[in-house]
Amino acid sequence: MPRIAVVNRNKCQPKKCSTECKNFCPGVRIGDETITLDDEGKPIISEELCTGCGICVHKCPFNAIHIINLPEELENQCVHRYGPNGFALYGLPIPREGKVSGLIGRNGIGKTTALEILGRELRPNLGQEEPSTADELKEFFKGSELQAYFGRLDEVEISYKPQAIARLPSEVEGNVGPLLDEVDERGKTDQLVQDLDLEEVLDRELSSLSGGELQRLGVVATATKDSSLYYFDEPSSHLDVYQRLNVARTIRKLAEEGKAVIVVEHDLATLDYMCDYVHIVYGTPNAYGVVSEPRGVRVGINVYLEGYLREENVRFRSKPIRFKTRAPTSYQEREKPLFDFPHLTKSFDSFKLNVGGGDIFQGEIVGVVGPNATGKTTFAKLLAGVLKPTRGEVELNLEIAYKPQYPQTKFQGTVREYLMSRLSKFDQNLKIEVLEPLGIDEILESQIQSLSGGELQRTVIASCLGQSSDLYLFDEPSAYLDVEQRLRMARVLKRVVEGRNAAAFVIDHDVLAIDYLSDRLLVFTGDPGIEGNAKGPLEMRRGMNLFLQEVGVTFRRDPQTGRPRVNKPHSRLDEEQKERSEYYYTG
Known part of the structure; x- marks a missing residue:
């Protein structure tokens, strides 16, 4: 069985460990050079000598090592590898x-x-040290x-x-x-x-x-x-x-x-x-x-x-992913909302936002949808206190956590240090409730400036959810995340908001994520870049129909997975659903 050993050199921190990978390796203990150290003190694992015991994987304090047994048919099929013990x-x-x-x-x-x-x-190297020639390819x-x-x-x-x-x-x-x-x-x-x-x-x-x-x-x-x-x-x-x-x-x-x-x-x-x-x-x-x-x-x-x-x-996944096929039942209003926001306007040189009054309840997530440049981010900034309204006044005696649209940070240090600098508590509950489900525990020792777009997005989401707040504001949390990360993020967000009796507004363009997350919808319409109008929060069926009617798009359901599929414009299904004003939920 072919076997590869991969060392994530960004995660490996030899100055902060006792080289447990080498010290506990059975091969090294009997005198083989199964694991040696390079000039930086980082391990080099011999794939020929490695027995696949996995001890180094479990002993590494930074989750920097993978030992993987591959299917036989992949032997000699490597197209490219990023050096010894690199990604293949x-x-x-x-x-x-x-x-x-x-x-x-x-x-x-x-x-x-x-x-x-x-x-x-x-240029691919076919698993070798040098790029391959045209004849080799x-x-x-x-x-x-x-x-x-x-x-x-x-x-x-x-x-x-x-x-x-x-x-x-x-x-x-x-x-x-x-x-x-x-x-x-x-x-x-x-x-x-x-x-x-x-x-x-x-x-x-x-x-x-x-x-x-x-x-x-x-x-x-x-x-x-x-x-x-x-x-x-x-x-x-x-x-x-x-x-x-x-x-x-x-x-x-x-x-x-x-x-x-x-x-x-x-x-x-x-x-x-x-x-x-x-x-x-x-x-x-x-x-x-x-x-x-x-x-x-x-x-x-x-x-x-x-x-x-x-x-x-x-x-490659233990459970299949399934989607809702019916709209949730009408949201049952509770006795008293967490807060009411009044009618607000915000005017810029060439753009004006109008927000009708609305409310949000404890444990509720309101999805925020609409075309770009109609004021969704401006609305979040008004609630967060980043912007002041031209008319109306936001009086929130609440603790607010805000994740901006574009995750950026100039922080120098590890993910762990970044989170500890922003959060009052960095405990086991945070690890179980937020970090592990989002996969942050695997990158805690990575330098914040070396993170990919998806890793930085998840880190910023975790820093927001790690704050003990009454209201959470998330602007495009699904950007840079893959399908599984989006669904995992949605589950974590729902669990945190409901468990803390908090509330959240979530701005996003992924219809599936919004459908999974939301109890109600705040729908933005208008002329992009000129005027935006916010309606709601509305019950999900009404809100989704209003939103997609503005866009002019209908969705049908795949019979096997329940996933939404976009109907072709002017197709039979498209025309029938528009006639019934059912743009998304057809059950």
């Missing part, structure tokens, strides 16, 4: 002309690495659909939208319009700008754009290049439902023009809407990942939710 990737997705292929899987499992390899950003993929691809890899024009779109302003300066003109190779910029509603930002500096505007700009810049292969890494982050579907249509048009497209995406509804095939990527985060064979999009997503690959005989 097995398999690659298959680009197909005229088709959109999706990648679905947990964070840290190799999806972005796969795109970087196919996009020539990273052709021989490795001989007999597979990827053989032809790697045979002409250096000749193929590739367009690649990276995941970290927020870095764009620090890498490129200038106005949006001229920058798009520079990269336009197909004469499609004007149409793409119109399709993705970017006309109003053409005269603005790149540095002034919001996360959603940067995301759509990245999609336009990628799609306007004259390439035969297009790769999009998480194109829906920070976009509202309407914008996500517009991006999905833009990506589908590339395939209709005969282009090959591969997309990494965590929003299942968007992934389902745009893809023809999906590859499931499974394994152990930050240790190894395996890219499965392609499946049809509906079957592939259902297999992922089930957690069992029948053909490969691999189970």
Whole structure:
């Protein structure tokens, strides 16, 4: 049985431990060099000598070591490895002309690495120390659909939208319009700008754009290049439902023009809407990942939710993921709300927000939905005291914890030190209630500045939930999280709010997360960037219908998993549900 040993060098802290991994290793005790130490005092584990006992895994105080027994069929199938005892990737997705292929899987499992390899950003080494030659790659993929691809890899024009779109302003300066003109190779910029509603930002500096505007700009810049292969890494982050579907249509048009497209995406509804095939990527985060064979999009997503690959005989999740199919019963108002907020207005130079009065009860979570640039974040900042209303007054004699839209910190130190600096209590209850379910216990000794977007998001969520507050405000907590992390986050948030008799407002664009979390909905409508109006909180069925009616989108249910699937515009189901005013819940 092939075995790999992976050491997470970011987590390994040799100055803070007694090298338990080496001292307790049975192989070392009998004189073998199963584990040696490098110049930094970090372990190097010999995979040939390792017996797979797992003692080093359990003894490491920083959870930095993984010893993994792999299926026999993966032996000699490693596509790329990040050095000795580094992350290993097995398999690659298959680009197909005229088709959109999706990648679905947990964070840290190799999806972005796969795109970087196919996009020539990273030269694969086939598990060796040096990058492989063209002849070695052709021989490795001989007999597979990827053989032809790697045979002409250096000749193929590739367009690649990276995941970290927020870095764009620090890498490129200038106005949006001229920058798009520079990269336009197909004469499609004007149409793409119109399709993705970017006309109003053409005269603005790149540095002034919001996360959603940067995301759509990245999609336009990628799609306007004259390439035969297009790769999009998480194109829906920070976009509202309407914008996500517009991006999905833009990506589908590339395939209709005969282009090959591969997309990494965590929003299942968007992934389902745009893809023809999906590859499931499974394994152990930050240790190894395996890219499965392609499946049809509906079957592939259902297999992922089930957690069992029948053909490969691999189970990668103990329980299947299921979704609600009916709206929750009407929210039963309690005798007295936790607080009432009055009618509020906030005026800026070119934007005005109107919020009708409302209330929220102990133990209640109110989902906040609506298009981007209609005032949702402004509303959260009004409640948090970050902004002062133009009219009305927010009088909250409550303790408030606020997680902003974009998780950022200049803190220098570990995750543990960061949390201890922000929380009055760092005890066993916090660990059991928040840290372990969110996976923060595994990164406590990691440097805060070295965290990925998803790790930082979970850390900031934990620091918010760790505060003893009456009201929690979360702005886009699902951004950068994978499907499983989103559902785990939702369960933790519900449990904390209900257990503490607190309340929460949660702003998010993931319809599934909002459906799972919310007792009622606060719905924002209006003219994006000009005027926003908040209605509610409303009972879930009424609120979801109002929200999706504004967007013009209906959802149907998959009969196997209950997951929502977007109906094609003007299809029979779409027209029937609109006629009944049932845009989401059909039961």
